[in-house]
Amino acid sequence: MQVDHHPLSTDFPEFKDAIHTLKLNNAHFAKLFDEYGDADKAVNRAENGVDHLGEAALENLKKVRISLKDQLFQLLQTNSNA
Numbered sequence: 001m002q003v004d005h006h007p008l009s010t011d012f013p014e015f016k017d018a019i020h021t022l023k024l025n026n027a028h029f030a031k032l033f034d035e036y037g038d039a040d041k042a043v044n045r046a047e048n049g050v051d052h053l054g055e056a057a058l059e060n061l062k063k064v065r066i067s068l069k070d071q072l073f074q075l076l077q078t079n080s081n082a
Helices: 013-025 027-047 055-081
Strands: none
Touching (some): 013 055
């Protein structure tokens, strides 16, 4: 079974413009965005059998991904309310 990526612009389409703006103008957001993309790709590769990770390592990677996503979402909400 093919598992899909979870890009922020797909998960949060209402923030598409804010994501673009923050990537260009906020170094912290851009760093978190890149880390999220790397974690998402690593989870995807593991779940699709491209890379082999143990269950614990995969679960930890998923926790990192969700933590990054939560941080990015908080920044997006803060930016859209400003």
